[in-house]
Amino acid sequence: GQNIDQPTEMTATEGAIVQINCTYQTSGFNGLFWYQQHAGEAPTFLSYNVLDGLEEKGRFSSFLSRSKGYSYLLLKELQMKDSASYLCAVRAFNAGNNRKLIWGLGTSLAVNP
Amino acid sequence: DTEVTQTPKHLVMGMTNKKSLKCEQHMGHRAMYWYKQKAKKPPELMFVYSYEKLSINESVPSRFSPECPNSSLLNLHLHALQPEDSALYLCASSQGIGTRDEQFFGPGTRLTVL
Numbered sequence: 001g002q003n004i005d006q007p008t009e010m011t012a013t014e015g016a017i018v019q020i021n022c023t024y025q026t027s028g029f030n031g032l033f034w035y036q037q038h039a040g041e042a043p044t045f046l047s048y049n050v051l052d053g054l055e056e057k058g059r060f061s062s063f064l065s066r067s068k069g070y071s072y073l074l075l076k077e078l079q080m081k082d083s084a085s086y087l088c089a090v091r092a093f094n095a096g097n098n099r100k101l102i103w104g105l106g107t108s109l110a111v112n113p
Numbered sequence: 114d115t116e117v118t119q120t121p122k123h124l125v126m127g128m129t130n131k132k133s134l135k136c137e138q139h140m141g142h143r144a145m146y147w148y149k150q151k152a153k154k155p156p157e158l159m160f161v162y163s164y165e166k167l168s169i170n171e172s173v174p175s176r177f178s179p180e181c182p183n184s185s186l187l188n189l190h191l192h193a194l195q196p197e198d199s200a201l202y203l204c205a206s207s208q209g210i211g212t213r214d215e216q217f218f219g220p221g222t223r224l225t226v227l
Contacts, residue, residue, distance in 0.1 A: 041220065089155075
């Protein structure tokens with residue numbers, strides 16, 4: 001089966017660092033994406049990992065370990081506007097052997113002053 | 114232009130109505146997607162078009178009918194919907210359906226079926 005796990009909710013303080021974990025078990029692996037979604041808005045792309053290691057992009061970094069089926073999103077110098085849902089998605093194969101994104105349920109992050 | 118646009122933003126329809134959702138992108142992307150999203154849930158893939166041909170239909174009921182008139186446009190025709198079809202309908206596009214192709218999402222259409 002296809003399964004992606006991430007924590008449901010997290011809370012952090014403005015200016016701090018937070019790490020959002022994602023573990024996955026999928027049919028095949030063709031890359032892992034992180035998206036940010038503010039309430040009532042569309043998801044926006046944050047990062048992509050296909051090889052093991054860390055990808056850094058400003059305040060956001062994403063890490064992947066394919067052997068462990070594990071990724072994390074690291075957010076530094078948290079700002080109030082970072083309060084959002086963070087979705088982990090893995091590109092895998094569906095029953096028809098087509099590539100598709102398998103989505104986690106999302107982690108709702110609340111940043112407090 | 115790095116935007117995916119969707120119209121209308123909000124739609125209320127009865128169970129006997131016929132309506133259409135529209136999506137447009139001018140990024141030269143060759144893959145376009147329809148997703149359905151319920152509150153506090155991730156997006157749920159409905160259809161994928163690649164080079165204007167339907168490549169994935171995730172066993173969506175026939176009351177939803179997609180159409181891709183050209184490489185920039187994607188429509189979703191709605192007929193005889195049920196109240197449980199009320200959701201946010203998101204359109205997305207990507208350069209292709211290869212490995213690296215991140216999807217760009219439109220703002221969505223909030224659909225309410227009465």
